[in-house]
Amino acid sequence: MxxxxxxxxxxxxxxxxxxxxxxxxxxxxxxxxxxxxxxxxxxxxxxxxxxxxxxxxxxxxxxxxxxxxxxxxxxxxxxxxxxxxxxxxxxxxxxxxxxxxxxxxxxxxxxxxxxxxxxxxxxxxxxxxxxxxxxxxxxxxxxxxxxxxxxxxxxxxxxxxxxxxxxxxxxxxxxxxxxxxxxxxxxxxxxxxILAGIVSQLVGQGRSLLENQGSIVFAAVCCAMGAMVVGVIFIEQAQRRIPVQYAKRVVGRKQYGGTSTYLPFKVNQAGVIPVIFASSLLSLPRMLTEFTQDRSGLFQQVIQRYVGNPNHPVHIAGYFALIVFFSYFYVSITVDPRERAAEMKKFGGFIPGHRPGRPTAAYLGYVLNRITLPGSLYLGAVVVLPSLLLGGASGSTTALALGGTSALIMVSVALDTVKQLESQVLNRNYEGFLN
Missing domain, CATH: 1.10.3370.10 (SecY subunit domain)
Structure with a gap:
């Protein structure tokens, strides 16, 4: 980096x-x-x-x-x-x-x-x-x-x-x-x-955690955050590479194709989008109760106690389930196996062992569904585990600011920025060599 x-x-x-x-x-x-x-x-x-x-x-x-x-x-x-x-x-x-x-x-x-x-x-x-x-x-x-x-x-x-x-x-x-x-x-x-906003709060939240919980809890949280960052980097870089073979084509006197490549499917194909969807939907009932003047009703009390409390098991279980659901939902609308199969067929590409067209689309859909399951479980675990481990010790605010959502966003943005810088440096080096 x-x-x-x-x-x-x-x-x-x-x-x-x-x-x-x-x-x-x-x-x-x-x-x-x-x-x-x-x-x-x-x-x-x-x-x-x-x-x-x-x-x-x-x-x-x-x-x-x-x-x-x-x-x-x-x-x-x-x-x-x-x-x-x-x-x-x-x-x-x-x-x-x-x-x-x-x-x-x-x-x-x-x-x-x-x-x-x-x-x-x-x-x-x-x-x-x-x-x-x-x-x-x-x-x-x-x-x-x-x-x-x-x-x-x-x-x-x-x-x-x-x-x-x-x-x-x-x-x-x-x-x-x-x-x-x-x-x-x-x-x-x-x-x-978003990264700048998250980083700006880390120092203040860390100081608050150190003052309120002591050095032992602070050191444990730092070690847990370090382990979480390593795990997030490992999963975010993980891919399922599907081999693709392109047939040889002769256009005029030139021959094209005949190469082997791969189609990458990330384990966390949806990114942080399911977290935003789930948190917005889960906060909607509590937000509606905030606008009501009378909070003594049974519905308002149930919402405030179970849904509105980030440390309650009902809230955590619902959050995890919504993240898994929206992971599948977002991947299904952003990645179309039939469109990928049609593009490969158009340029003469095929997956070894699978015929072009509908069989290739069915295989890509099967792989995508299989790989989305561990990705969604990982995403839910990264976001929910800090609430379980830190919620009782340092409050929901610190658990969120120092939790998995922050680590996920920071690592993803940092990796993407470094990759863009490396690609631009590589392009300029090639231009200087060719000139």
Whole structure:
């Protein structure tokens, strides 16, 4: 990993890309600490300290994790990157349902540009909705309980609308930062913004764990995190390579094909998407009860006790089951064995022992279903085990911030960024050799 960064630092073009990425990440972190208009930052910090260690903000922990802690601080970037992520997932799912989106996906760069534009529009609508919800919950004292009066200095309608518009504009700016990093920087911009938000919280959560639980628990958590990172790296790099043979073709006086390659299927083909789906669906009942004024009903009490408590066995079991379900669901809509088989048949490729066409598609579907099972179980175990091991010791917030979701995202983004840097370095070395 360090070798890739050293090679990039020696190349002027790559060095400029790395500096652009670091500069935009710095601006992102600055906006994450800048309070929105009308927000008393000192009062918000006091409220966060009073509510730390409890489950008052449990349903918002994943969103706050992705935003780098800026959501519970009601900063300019409080909404963060989540609207764009949600819009991207929804657009990708709609390509299976809406034929027009499927046609755009197959048109190439022009169709992808239109899909990206639709994703931006949907992201802005979601950002406006999420900003309004966030301000309304904060004003009613349901986001940071116990101190609703001192959060907003201006509680008028104009002040609330101003805060909503600024947070929505901050979401648009974050989305622009991510696209700039992807186009002119190094790595995937949206993933790097999420990584920056997670890394920014590790030091504070580690210090809180050390002060509250002592050095022995802190050392045990660090060792467990190190082992988890090693396991995540091992699984994320694991592939099932299906051999593919291409027949020889003669075009004019030239001969093509006759080569052997492989079709890689990752063990964790879905990535972190099932975690986002599962957490969003599991938090929906608790979020609906937060909007009701009367929390003394039987339904509200059951939701708050079983579903809303991240350390309860019912919550953990439901979380694990939803992750497994959405892993299969996401893989089934993003990887089409029939399309892969048709592409191989078009270019004269075949899998040894299987006829091209329908038999090849059936075999690819069989392999994909078999390999998705360990991938989904691994994904659920990585996310759920920290809640079992750390939930009782350090609270749900620390378990989430130092848990498997953070390790999974950090390792995946780091590996992807290093691979992109290595490929760019390799391309430039080849260009210099050929010139």
């Amino acid at each position: 360090l070798g890739a960064f050293r090679s990039a630092a020696r190349t002027p073009d790559l060095r400029r890309k790395v500096l652009v990425t670091l500069g935009l990440l710095t601006l992102f972190r600055f906006g994450a600490t800048l309070p929105a208009p009308g927000v008393d930052f000192a009062a918000v910090r006091t409220c966060n300290e009073l509510n730390s260690g409890g489950d008052s903000a449990g349903i918002y922990q994943l969103i706050d994790l992705f935003s780098g802690g800026s959501m519970l601080q009601l900063s300019v970037f409080a909404v963060g990157i989540m609207p764009y992520i949600t819009a991207s997932i929804v657009t990708q799912l709609l390509t299976v349902v809406i034929p027009r989106f499927e046609e755009l996906r197959r048109e190439g760069l022009s169709g992808q540009a239109k899909l990206t534009q639709y994703t931006r529009y949907l992201a802005m609508a979601l950002a406006l909705l999420q900003s309004a919800t966030l301000v309304a919950l904060a004003a009613r004292g349901q986001l940071l309980r116990g101190c609703p009066e001192g959060i907003f200095a201006d509680r008028s309608l104009f002040g609330m609308i101003t805060a909503v518009l600024v947070m929505t504009g901050g979401a648009a700016l974050v989305m622009w930062f991510g696209e700039l990093i992807t186009e002119r920087g190094a790595g995937n911009g949206m993933s790097l913004l």
